Amino acid sequence: xxxxxxxxxxxxxxxxxxxxxxxxxxxxxxxxxxxxxxxxxxxxxxxxxxxxxxxxxxxxxxxxxxxxxxxxxxxxxxxxxxxxxxxxxxxxxxxxxxxxxxxxxxxxxxxxxxxxxxxxxxxxxxxxxxxxxxxxxxxxxxxxxxxxxxxxxxxxxxxxxxxxxxxxxxxxxxxxxxxxxxxxxxxxxxxxxxxxxxxxxxxxxxxxxxxxxxxxxxxxxxxxxxxxxxxxxxxxxxxxxxxxxxxxxxxxxxxxxxxxxxxxxxxxxxxxxxxxxxxxxxxxxxxxxxxxxxxxxxxxxxxxxxxxxxxxxxxxxxxxxxxxxxxxxxxxxxxxxxxxxxxxxxxxxxxxxxxxxxxxxxxxxxxxxxxxxxxxxxxxxxxxxxxxxxxxxxxxxxxxxx
Ligand SMILES: Cc1cc2nc3c(=O)[nH]c(=O)nc-3n(C[C@H](O)[C@H](O)[C@H](O)COP(=O)(O)O)c2cc1C
Numbered sequence: 001x002x003x004x005x006x007x008x009x010x011x012x013x014x015x016x017x018x019x020x021x022x023x024x025x026x027x028x029x030x031x032x033x034x035x036x037x038x039x040x041x042x043x044x045x046x047x048x049x050x051x052x053x054x055x056x057x058x059x060x061x062x063x064x065x066x067x068x069x070x071x072x073x074x075x076x077x078x079x080x081x082x083x084x085x086x087x088x089x090x091x092x093x094x095x096x097x098x099x100x101x102x103x104x105x106x107x108x109x110x111x112x113x114x115x116x117x118x119x120x121x122x123x124x125x126x127x128x129x130x131x132x133x134x135x136x137x138x139x140x141x142x143x144x145x146x147x148x149x150x151x152x153x154x155x156x157x158x159x160x161x162x163x164x165x166x167x168x169x170x171x172x173x174x175x176x177x178x179x180x181x182x183x184x185x186x187x188x189x190x191x192x193x194x195x196x197x198x199x200x201x202x203x204x205x206x207x208x209x210x211x212x213x214x215x216x217x218x219x220x221x222x223x224x225x226x227x228x229x230x231x232x233x234x235x236x237x238x239x240x241x242x243x244x245x246x247x248x249x250x251x252x253x254x255x256x257x258x259x260x261x262x263x264x265x266x267x268x269x270x271x272x273x274x275x276x277x278x279x280x281x282x283x284x285x286x287x288x289x290x291x292x293x294x295x296x297x298x299x300x301x302x303x304x305x306x307x308x309x310x311x312x313x314x315x316x317x318x319x320x321x322x323x324x325x326x327x328x329x330x331x332x333x334x335x336x337x338x339x340x341x342x343x344x345x346x347x348x349x350x351x352x353x354x355x356x357x358x359x360x361x362x363x364x365x366x367x368x369x370x371x372x373x374x375x376x377x378x379x380x381x382x383x384x385x386x387x388x389x390x391x392x393x394x395x396x397x398x399x400x401x402x
Contacts, residue, residue, distance in 0.1 A: 021033070021092070022034075025091075025092060027179070028176075028179040028181055029091045029092065031175035031176070031179055031181075032088070032091070032173075032175070032176055032179075032181050033091075033092075034175075035173035035174075035175050035176055035262060036173070036260070036261035036262055036265065037171030037172055037173055037261060037262050037263055037264065037265040038171070038172055038174070038265035038266075039265055040261060040265065041261075041265050041266055042258055042261035042264070042265050042266060042267045042268075042269065043260060043261025043262070043265075044261070045261070045268075045269040046258065046260065046261055046269045046270055046271070048269070049269030049270075049271045049272050050269075050271055053271065068080070072110060073159065073160055073231055073252060073253065075110075075132050075159060076108075077108055077109055077110055077132060078107060078108040078109060079107075079109060081109055082104075082109055082110035082111065082112060083100060083104055083109065083110070083111045083112060084112060085112040085113065085114035085115075085136030085162060085164070085235075086114055087114050087116030087117065087118075087189075087205065087206075088116060088117075088118050088183065088187070088206075089117065089118060089119070090118035090119065090187050091118070091183075091184075091187065095119075095127075096117070096118045096119050097113060097114075097117045097118065097119040097123075097124050098119050098123055098124060098126075098127035098128070099127070101113070101124045101125075101127050101128035101131050101133070102127055102128045102131075104128065104131055104132070104133075105128035105130055105131035105132075108132070109132070110132050110133070110134060111128075111131060111132070111133050111134075112133070112134045112135070112136050112162050113133055113134070113135055113136065113158075114136045115135075115136055115137060115138055115149065115189070115191055116189050116191075116205065116206060116207075117189070117190060117191060118183075118187050118188065118189070118190055119190050120190040120191055120193065121135065121149075121152055121153050121156055121158070121191060122152075122156065123190065125156045125157065132159060133157075133158050133159060134158060134159055134160040134161065134162050134233070135149070135153040135158040135160075135161055135162065136161075136162040136163075136164055136235065137149060137150065137161050137162065137163050137164070137224075138163075138164055138167060138212055139163070139212070139213050139216045139220055139224075140211050140212060140213055141210070141211065141212070141213045142211075143213075143223070145192075145195065145211075146224075147227050149191060150224070150227055150228050150230075151227075151228075152191075153230075154228055154229070154230055158230070159230070159231070160230055160231040160232070160233055160252070160253075161224070161228060161230050161231070161232050161233065162233045162234075162235050162255065163221075163224060163232060163233070163234050163235065164235045164236055164259075165216065165234055165235065165236040165237070166235070166236030166238075166257070166258070166259050166263050166264070167212060167236075167259070167263060168212065168213075168214035168216065169212070169214055170204060170205065170212075170263075171259070171262050171263040171264065171265070173262060181205075182203065183205075183206045187206075188206065189205075189206040189207055192206075192207060196208055218245060218249055221234075221249040221250070221251060222249070225250065231251075231252035231253065232250075232251045232252055232253075233251060233252060233253035233254065233255060234246050234251050234253075234254050234255065235254075235255035235257050236255070236257050236258075236259060236263075237254045237255065237256055237257070237273075238256065238257075238258055238267060238268055238270075238273040239273065243256075256270055256273055256274035257270055258270050258273070
């Protein structure tokens with residue numbers, strides 16, 4: 001961040017970035033980025049659940065050298081932090097996703113580009129040709145739309161598909177309704193340029209309403225597998241049952257996520273769901289399956305659970321305005337996450353992130369040992385209401401039909 005003004009120099013943690021963005025972005029843009037669904041209970045819980053985690057530091061373990069490098073799906077990255085798929089970066093900065101991609105490339109972090117990018121996948125790749133990237137996909141009623149995107153990103157060298165499964169319909173974000181949120185005319189969902197030109201009906205976040213396919217189910221994983229050789233990662237898993245189904249359906253990773261609380265309000269906080277999903281896998285390991293789902297969490301709102309390693313996916317640091325350039329900001333906010341990892345890791349007595357997470361057998365403890373989550377065991381999942389149901393009988397489960 002050298003060469004920038006005092007305001008930028010005082011941005012030393014993610015809440016500083018958040019406050020700055022709120023001050024500088026237009027109200028409707030800020031509220032779109034900050035939105036949760038309905039009463040925002042889950043969005044707020046995501047933050048609180050992180051705050052409630054307590055660590056058990058170990059002492060006298062020589063932390064003079066701290067190594068944050070790791071490998072995810074076979075690629076080495078500098079740090080188990082990645083940039084979560086988020087829509088519409090050009091609302092905050094003219095260069096939008098291109099600058100995001102450059103920042104991720106220069107830090108050697110994983111960037112998951114959203115289908116709903118305001119730069120096309122081709123522009124993103126041209127901007128940062130050597131970046132390590134995955135592509136976030138939705139399944140559309142018109143399967144050809146999804147298929148064409150898959151073939152485009154495969155040809156462009158994206159390394160995995162992240163299938164977001166928690167959006168059969170878009171969550172009700174009240175602020176967007178109040179603000180009548182629309183992309184300004186100069187911006188588009190660039191990956192669909194030319195596709196919906198004739199459309200003149202209702203619009204849903206830059207694409208015609210009802211474009212997404214709410215009938216998507218586990219069998220579509222086989223369909224997706226049949227059209228691509230890329231690894232498939234499912235984003236939006238929140239229960240041990242679905243984590244296990246995902247593994248059974250042969251996916252290479254899951255992202256435990258409640259979409260930042262933007263979809264089903266009342267869902268579990270991501271970090272709690274994540275710990276449960278991870279515990280489930282630890283209890284039912286099967287050597288014929290891909291390596292167990294592994295876990296890691298230090299920062300709020302952000303998680304990935306993959307097959308070789310775990311990654312934090314951050315959306316918080318993506319949105320920005322009025323700085324001299326977006327890229328140094330992206331770099332700096334990602335670096336501040338990296339710093340958290342380094343300092344918390346070494347203060348906790350760990351020399352690398354494997355030791356922090358305890359996921360490879362290389363450390364003495366596991367994440368569970370480091371978190372004071374007593375009493376929140378897998379068994380209590382049964383007491384929670386769930387989503388993904390077709391009628392109220394399924395919701396209540398009281399007729400024996402489920
Ligand atoms: C403004 C905004 C836009 C987002 N856009 C997308 C998107 O296009 N695709 C997607 O899969 N997730 C999207 N997300 C969700 C994030 O990828 C991520 O899941 C969320 O911010 C963090 O919540 P989690 O820890 O529960 O995953 C978006 C989140 C925000 C805040």
